[in-house]
Amino acid sequence: MNYILFDGTVRNSLLPFTFTRPVADIRVGIFTIREKWENFLKSTTTTITEEYLSEKYPMVEMEENVLINASFLPNEELVALISELTDNQAIFLEDEVIAFYSKDTQEEVDLNTYEAIEFSGQVIRIENTWDIFSKNAVALQADFDFITEGRESQPISETNSVINAQNIFLEEGAKVECSILNATNGPIYIGVGAEVMEGSMIRGGFALCDYSTVKMGAKIYGATTVGPYSKIGGEVNNSVLFGYSNKGHDGYLGNAVLGEWCNLGADTNNSNLKNNYDEVRLWSYETEGFAKTGLQFCGLMMGDHSKCGINTMFNTGTVVGVSANIFGGGFPRNFIPSFSWGGASGFSTYLENKAFETIRIVMSRREIEFDTQEQAILTHVFEETKKWRKE
Numbered sequence: 001m002n003y004i005l006f007d008g009t010v011r012n013s014l015l016p017f018t019f020t021r022p023v024a025d026i027r028v029g030i031f032t033i034r035e036k037w038e039n040f041l042k043s044t045t046t047t048i049t050e051e052y053l054s055e056k057y058p059m060v061e062m063e064e065n066v067l068i069n070a071s072f073l074p075n076e077e078l079v080a081l082i083s084e085l086t087d088n089q090a091i092f093l094e095d096e097v098i099a100f101y102s103k104d105t106q107e108e109v110d111l112n113t114y115e116a117i118e119f120s121g122q123v124i125r126i127e128n129t130w131d132i133f134s135k136n137a138v139a140l141q142a143d144f145d146f147i148t149e150g151r152e153s154q155p156i157s158e159t160n161s162v163i164n165a166q167n168i169f170l171e172e173g174a175k176v177e178c179s180i181l182n183a184t185n186g187p188i189y190i191g192v193g194a195e196v197m198e199g200s201m202i203r204g205g206f207a208l209c210d211y212s213t214v215k216m217g218a219k220i221y222g223a224t225t226v227g228p229y230s231k232i233g234g235e236v237n238n239s240v241l242f243g244y245s246n247k248g249h250d251g252y253l254g255n256a257v258l259g260e261w262c263n264l265g266a267d268t269n270n271s272n273l274k275n276n277y278d279e280v281r282l283w284s285y286e287t288e289g290f291a292k293t294g295l296q297f298c299g300l301m302m303g304d305h306s307k308c309g310i311n312t313m314f315n316t317g318t319v320v321g322v323s324a325n326i327f328g329g330g331f332p333r334n335f336i337p338s339f340s341w342g343g344a345s346g347f348s349t350y351l352e353n354k355a356f357e358t359i360r361i362v363m364s365r366r367e368i369e370f371d372t373q374e375q376a377i378l379t380h381v382f383e384e385t386k387k388w389r390k391e
Contacts, residue, residue: 002062003041005034005070006048009096010127015285016303016321016338017129017242017259019381022049022057024070027227027242028132029139030147030189030207033070039146040074048106052380056373061105068099073124073139081119090114093123129301129319130282130293132240132257137186137223140205144169144187156181167204186222215248227260229366237272239299244366255297259304259322261362270314272299283319283335288388290335293317303338305359305378312343321388322381323355337388338381349389352382 005024012018017026024034024047031039038045046060048067066085072078072093081091082099090100090111098119102109124135124142147169154170156162159178167183170176174190178198181188186205190196194208197216205222208214212226215233226232227243234247237254241247245258249266256270273296274280280298281290302320309327314334320326321338330344341350356378360370 001043002060002065003037003043003045004048004059004061004065004067005037005045006067007050008069008071010071011050012286013128013284014126015129016301016319017132017257019322019338019384020053020259020304020377022047022053022070023126024049025057026126026132027225027240028073028126028136029141029225030143030191030209033073033126036143037068037070037074040076040079052377056377064101064103066099066101069097071126072098073126073142075121075123075142077121078119078123081117085117088114089117091117091119093119093125098123128293129257130255130295130298133223133238133255134295136225136238136240137205140189140207140223140225141187143207144189144205147189148187171210191228209243238297242304254299255295256299256301258300258302259306261305261359262302263307263362265308265310265312265327267310268308268312268314270300270318271316272297274316280317282317290317305355305362307358321385323350323359323378325350325355325358335388338385340389347390352379 007023011023025032034045047057048059049057085101087101087103091098097111100114124138157177160176161180164183168181168188170190171192173193176196179196179200181202183204188204189207191208191210193211196214199217200214201219203221206220207225209228211228212230218233219235221237223238224236225240227241229244230241231246231248234250235252239253239256241258242260244260245262247253247264251268253270254272280293280295282293284291298317300314300318303322305323306320307325312326313331315331318334320336323338324336324340326332326343328343328345332343339350340347342348363370
């Protein structure tokens with residue numbers, strides 16, 4: 001069967017992260033949503049997404065296709081129901097389609113003509129940016145159970161102080177020395193070639209993905225995910241880094257999400273609680289205003305390729321777009337548009353050629369080319385987000 005993941009109705013509520021990727025390629029737990037579906041389906045997937053992303057994330061359509069709403073995370077019950085779909089059947093949760101089986105081209109699909117199957121089970125859905133960290137504990141536990149089933153962890157060095165060792169898993173080449181690992185409240189997963197340096201204190205749930213690093217003396221508590229090829233240090237609480245991003249120094253990051261290729265300068269801090277303990281509001285790209293989150297704790301949302309200088313302070317519920325560069329004293333405003341350059345004293349436009357020059361250098365350090373495909377995506381984002389910048 002040919003499986004296609006589509007963005008669904010939540011794509012805009014997941015900006016700025018979906019400026020540069022489909023919904024399916026958001027990381028929550030250990031895996032991206034796409035990786036979760038491919039693990040369960042034992043099949044590759046392709047994507048229906050925004051046209052400007054389709055060259056990097058193409059769709060492959062065959063005579064028979066099952067299309068899956070990528071905002072839903074897979075579980076055994078849901079995948080079993082999807083596997084039983086036949087032509088012109090669709091699975092719904094209330095009014096939202098989860099999956100459907102079609103022999104039609106996408107232009108011809110009319111879900112009103114489909115036989116509707118109501119899903120009555122439990123399912124995790126990522127509908128808003130803050131869901132990425134607030135639902136990370138459940139997603140991380142599910143991924144941990146999946147990836148460790150029937151397998152044995154690499155030995156944990158005796159130099160460590162370990163609590164609940166059966167809930168800790170080290171992949172091949174993982175290094176952890178002279179640290180405290182407490183997996184009482186959630187699992188701890190250390191990926192291939194990843195390293196936890198000496199003196200680190202980690203409370204699960206926690207995932208350190210392949211070839212990432214926890215710096216010396218870090219204090220991390222769950223549920224936190226550090227995506228592949230990232231570095232993390234200082235104090236971190238309930239945060240998700242997608243990959244290739246660094247918060248390598250002291251400072252606090254809490255209830256936060258960082259995309260790829262982000263860098264936080266030394267002693268960067270974000271607030272995750274308002275002084276009056278009121279509900280946090282976050283910038284909404286849909287309404288172009290600040291939306292209620294229903295959360296008392298909510299920190300920083302930072303899109304791909306954004307960076308900040310040393311001693312940067314982010315206020316509660318700050319949204320930073322793609323490829324912004326923030327520096328200087330004081331608190332910058334709590335919505336920073338993509339390709340912004342500046343800080344609390346004001347912003348100007350971070351010109352494409354300057355931004356691309358930095359991106360090229362940063363990616364080359366990981367031996368990854370900043371190719372024309374990536375440039376085209378970011379050029380589109382630059383143009384699409386002009387209306388929010390002061391030119």
